[in-house]
Amino acid sequence: MKRKLLGTLLAGTMAAGLMAGCAVPAAPAAAPAAQPAAEPAGEAAAEAESATEEEASSPASTLDESEEITLNLLGPGLLSSQGETGALDMVTGLETPGYNVIVERWNELHPNVKLHIETAPWDNWQSVVQTAALSGDLDVILHGATLTALVEPLDEYIAADPDFASKIYTTETRRTTDYNDLSIPTTTGVPYTLNAQIAYLDKQIFEDYGVELPDASWTWSDMLSLAEQLTGTDPVTGEQTYGVQVDSMENANNLWFTYGMLASAYDAKVFQYGKTVEDSKVDFTIDKSIAAFQMIRDLGQYCSPQVREGINIAYQLTPDNNTAIRYSQNAFTHFNEAKVMGVEDRFLFLPMPVIEEGEHKGDPSMFKGCNNLAISKSSEHKDWAWEFIKFMVTDEACIQWVIDCGQIPNTPDCLTTLKEVMGDKADSIDLAMSTMADDFSNSTTEYYNNISFGPVTTTLGIVSHDLVNGTITAEDAAAQMQAAVDEYLATK
Numbered sequence: 001m002k003r004k005l006l007g008t009l010l011a012g013t014m015a016a017g018l019m020a021g022c023a024v025p026a027a028p029a030a031a032p033a034a035q036p037a038a039e040p041a042g043e044a045a046a047e048a049e050s051a052t053e054e055e056a057s058s059p060a061s062t063l064d065e066s067e068e069i070t071l072n073l074l075g076p077g078l079l080s081s082q083g084e085t086g087a088l089d090m091v092t093g094l095e096t097p098g099y100n101v102i103v104e105r106w107n108e109l110h111p112n113v114k115l116h117i118e119t120a121p122w123d124n125w126q127s128v129v130q131t132a133a134l135s136g137d138l139d140v141i142l143h144g145a146t147l148t149a150l151v152e153p154l155d156e157y158i159a160a161d162p163d164f165a166s167k168i169y170t171t172e173t174r175r176t177t178d179y180n181d182l183s184i185p186t187t188t189g190v191p192y193t194l195n196a197q198i199a200y201l202d203k204q205i206f207e208d209y210g211v212e213l214p215d216a217s218w219t220w221s222d223m224l225s226l227a228e229q230l231t232g233t234d235p236v237t238g239e240q241t242y243g244v245q246v247d248s249m250e251n252a253n254n255l256w257f258t259y260g261m262l263a264s265a266y267d268a269k270v271f272q273y274g275k276t277v278e279d280s281k282v283d284f285t286i287d288k289s290i291a292a293f294q295m296i297r298d299l300g301q302y303c304s305p306q307v308r309e310g311i312n313i314a315y316q317l318t319p320d321n322n323t324a325i326r327y328s329q330n331a332f333t334h335f336n337e338a339k340v341m342g343v344e345d346r347f348l349f350l351p352m353p354v355i356e357e358g359e360h361k362g363d364p365s366m367f368k369g370c371n372n373l374a375i376s377k378s379s380e381h382k383d384w385a386w387e388f389i390k391f392m393v394t395d396e397a398c399i400q401w402v403i404d405c406g407q408i409p410n411t412p413d414c415l416t417t418l419k420e421v422m423g424d425k426a427d428s429i430d431l432a433m434s435t436m437a438d439d440f441s442n443s444t445t446e447y448y449n450n451i452s453f454g455p456v457t458t459t460l461g462i463v464s465h466d467l468v469n470g471t472i473t474a475e476d477a478a479a480q481m482q483a484a485v486d487e488y489l490a491t492k
Helices: 006-019 041-057 078-082 100-109 122-135 155-159 203-209 220-229 256-265 287-300 305-309 331-341 382-394 396-404 414-435 456-468 474-489
Strands: 069-075 113-119 140-142 172-174 186-196 198-202 240-245 323-328 347-351 368-375
Touching: 069 078, 069 122, 069 382, 078 113, 100 113, 100 382, 100 396, 140 382, 155 186, 172 368, 186 331, 186 382, 186 396, 186 414, 198 203, 198 331, 198 414, 203 323, 220 240, 220 287, 220 323, 256 287, 256 456, 287 456, 287 474, 331 347, 331 414, 347 414, 368 382, 382 396, 396 414, 456 474
Parallel strands: 069 113, 069 140, 240 323
Antiparallel strands: 140 368, 172 186, 186 368, 198 323, 198 347
């Protein structure tokens, strides 16, 4: 992976298209050259037929605005949580808009193409989507980039539309034999929101304890040291405080976030990809991976009982906050919550601790969450599905809707708006987004994979929970992860 530089995104996308054998629009023609000799009629006809077939199969086909069709969307994510008419946060009283805003804007542009949006809860979304995709009545899969067997590869679409590629931060890529061998990442979706992990430090707690605030160059060891210093009885208020809140402890599917960031920080390259799963090597027992597990265990000592148990966890930044360091993906949402509560100045927003080894040394530890869009393989309207994806990501009304929902759009232009609203708190988001490695908005990297190696996610959720609670050692965690992978590979 190489560092993402926004100025080279277009060139990188076009290069990827060329390597994949995709058509990239040609440069403007030069002055006409001398005409070649006429070809035999049979050869000319064959070439014309071949060109016609290629044009018909191209993802950049012409849209028929007069055709009346219905575009079916299904899945979880922001559209689902907002619903058609909007949502109300019962803690803060914040109201956010529904996806009716999206539908109304789309209808203005494409009145003959109707959107049918059906949402799905997270607990069974994959089975719901799979049933719909197999029935053939599904065009756009919400958060579908992970479902590689069900979605259309998008590399050709991206390569054929360089203007779109220049307007976004990143795409979703996966390593899967559903398209290529595992050594070749494939674009499976495009995010319409993109949220880097950000840390929120309670300046009041730091001041009460007389502890100096860190800056963006802090390390995970710094976080651990601070957590230890800030756990105890607050010298000013007399209230119990806790040093850190490990993210997503109540969500087993997301407990791997912290390990993934630590693996990137320590350059723990657990996965070495071959052409197939069987050809690949996986080793969770390497020293750097064990160090990542050890840090999770160490941080767990300074979490509240609620965090360790995974129940009744407070995520909002409120006046009665009792945790010195929190972190999560939802920086803009948390800023809006804090602002409603009148405590936005109480919290320092920082990017996650820096990467300490490897080619990305000095950048924030890498992790982005997202809400993405993918094209169903079974769709009969793939060209319109692609048009909707581009619309959802780049249309000004859609970008504003994402911001109004407290999320960060997948476009660098949004940072101007964020800085106008958040001030210098947006700097941490800017740094995290602009330094994130190419193609890291995915779940199949050298550090982590939840697509191709069996029960990795499930087992990692279990061992992370046990590490935070101190019931297993880092070595135990690594051994359990390795055993799960080895057992899976033995069936291949």
